Amino acid sequence: MGQNRIKLTEYDMKFVNIFILIKAPHILMPYIAGMKTTKLMYLIREFFFPRGCALCGAALLGSEEAWYGLCEDCRRDLQHEEWEHNAEACSICGRPLISEIGACLSCRKSEGESEGEGRNSGHSCDRLTVVFPYTGQYRKLLGAYKFGKNPALGHFLEEKIQNLRSVLADREEAGAAVLCPVPPRPGKIRKTGWDQVEYLAKLLEGEKLPVSRCLKRLSSRSQKTLDREHRLTNLKGRFIAVKKIPKEVILFDDVITTGATIEACAAALKAAGAEKVYGIALFYD
Numbered sequence: 001m002g003q004n005r006i007k008l009t010e011y012d013m014k015f016v017n018i019f020i021l022i023k024a025p026h027i028l029m030p031y032i033a034g035m036k037t038t039k040l041m042y043l044i045r046e047f048f049f050p051r052g053c054a055l056c057g058a059a060l061l062g063s064e065e066a067w068y069g070l071c072e073d074c075r076r077d078l079q080h081e082e083w084e085h086n087a088e089a090c091s092i093c094g095r096p097l098i099s100e101i102g103a104c105l106s107c108r109k110s111e112g113e114s115e116g117e118g119r120n121s122g123h124s125c126d127r128l129t130v131v132f133p134y135t136g137q138y139r140k141l142l143g144a145y146k147f148g149k150n151p152a153l154g155h156f157l158e159e160k161i162q163n164l165r166s167v168l169a170d171r172e173e174a175g176a177a178v179l180c181p182v183p184p185r186p187g188k189i190r191k192t193g194w195d196q197v198e199y200l201a202k203l204l205e206g207e208k209l210p211v212s213r214c215l216k217r218l219s220s221r222s223q224k225t226l227d228r229e230h231r232l233t234n235l236k237g238r239f240i241a242v243k244k245i246p247k248e249v250i251l252f253d254d255v256i257t258t259g260a261t262i263e264a265c266a267a268a269l270k271a272a273g274a275e276k277v278y279g280i281a282l283f284y285d
């Protein structure tokens, strides 16, 4: 594992690098020339203000490691457990199915409850896809990105959204779909200083992907203490379209718990004229 990667020889390498940088920078030129400027910046930043790997703390050695904020070992381990998109998924929440068919047990349970009460359970999202379980290393990863405000991890997460977008494009013929970030709670950015989902939107735009911030969230009571049904009620009408709505939209969010937020967004998009709405959640609880 990553913890064993910090060896004296690797630290020595840093000093060798500094020596080369000062004494013979031309040796590095072909290497630097092949690197994206932004990647180089991350490497330089890591060189002078090292954060280390977000998961194991090992020193980040190359430009790839600095770019993703993760050491090779940890990045490989994360990908290893990545949800396979051709595996069976719940038709409602997108979580992987273990032995169920169609919808997972918890969705069927809440479905049954809402039918019994004559309430609309609401499936405005045509397909919801998830990537990582919100446990162990994955929980740590999101924590380091969201609360630790480690922007390098955004590169890792943004690639997952890109991958899922192409999966959706192939499977649902949603090639023209526009990405839309789930808008933050009003006041959240003022409080924490940044919006981690919006940051992903910026990175995706940087990759020349179509992004539209066509939804706005109105203020509402905090969702954290409510269950799914109450969340749905609480969220109804809390999202409004503020721009022309694309025909096909792919909503994306960092973490999904009850799915009520993404559902409310999808409902708002459909009400405003979207024909197909897909959802991507990086982590599922």
Ligand SMILES: [Zn+2]
Residues within 6 Å of the ligand: 002, 053, 054, 055, 056, 057, 058, 070, 071, 072, 073, 074, 075
């Ligand atoms: Zn690591």
Ligand SMILES: [Zn+2]
Residues within 6 Å of the ligand: 090, 091, 092, 093, 094, 095, 103, 104, 105, 106, 107, 108
């Ligand atoms: Zn489900």
